[in-house]
Amino acid sequence: MDFFMSHESLTALEWIFRATIGFIFLLIIAKLMGQRSISQLRFLDFVMALLIGNIMAHPLSDEGLGMKGSMLTMGTLVLLYLIGVYLSLHSTFIRKILDPSPILLINNGEIFYKNLKKARIPLDSLLSELRKQQIEEVQKVAIALWEPGGEISFFLKSQYQPVTHQDFALPSNPFDLPTPIIEDGRINLSELLKLNKNELWLHNQLKNYYHVTVQDVLLATIDKQDQINIYLYK
Numbered sequence: 001m002d003f004f005m006s007h008e009s010l011t012a013l014e015w016i017f018r019a020t021i022g023f024i025f026l027l028i029i030a031k032l033m034g035q036r037s038i039s040q041l042r043f044l045d046f047v048m049a050l051l052i053g054n055i056m057a058h059p060l061s062d063e064g065l066g067m068k069g070s071m072l073t074m075g076t077l078v079l080l081y082l083i084g085v086y087l088s089l090h091s092t093f094i095r096k097i098l099d100p101s102p103i104l105l106i107n108n109g110e111i112f113y114k115n116l117k118k119a120r121i122p123l124d125s126l127l128s129e130l131r132k133q134q135i136e137e138v139q140k141v142a143i144a145l146w147e148p149g150g151e152i153s154f155f156l157k158s159q160y161q162p163v164t165h166q167d168f169a170l171p172s173n174p175f176d177l178p179t180p181i182i183e184d185g186r187i188n189l190s191e192l193l194k195l196n197k198n199e200l201w202l203h204n205q206l207k208n209y210y211h212v213t214v215q216d217v218l219l220a221t222i223d224k225q226d227q228i229n230i231y232l233y234k
Contacts, residue, residue: 018059025071029078048081099148106144109157119146130154178221178229185215195222206230
């Protein structure tokens with residue numbers, strides 16, 4: 001167990017074991033912290049990311065440092081993190097500290113320069129985010145908010161919002177997410193079975209209607225109307 005405790009020197013195999021243990025432990029830590037800490041780096045998540053990365057990096061590169069202390073420290077930090085998340089869900093005061101309210105950047109086409117400075121966002125960055133949303137004029141924006149997760153939310157004035165079916169009272173079909181039945185030349189049998197279909201049916205469809213084989217297909221999807229869309233290797 002020299003790879004786990006501190007030691008003057010480690011063999012190559014012990015280094016590999018230490019790195020493997022560290023990697024698995026970090027996976028467990030990330031799982032315990034939950035998906036929110038991965039998809040959105042909020043204030044508390046940012047602090048945890050800095051601490052965990054710094055704590056775990058040293059024993060993985062210095063044989064003089066044992067992993068026991070680092071793992072106990074990380075376990076304690078994750079416990080404190082989970083307590084902080086729990087408190088933020090049940091206490092408005094704690095939530096305001098850990099998850100600050102959004103900052104208003106644009107209101108009715110007017111830029112709030114003081115709030116830009118408060119959020120530490122240069123004007124060029126704000127204009128860049130507008131371009132990413134295909135918004136060419138600030139005057140078209142009803143509200144823009146700097147969210148705690150670091151993104152900017154834009155809401156256009158009603159006259160600049162895209163026209164929808166509802167505006168013209170047009171009938172619309174419910175959203176249908178196509179199901180992939182072939183991926184990278186391989187049949188997704190589990191999805192076929194959910195659709196009450198089998199490989200023979202799929203082979204006949206490809207041969208009779210599309211004149212291709214499974215090996216020719218990069219991706220094939222099917223919708224609720226049994227319409228198959230095929231994307232070939234190119």
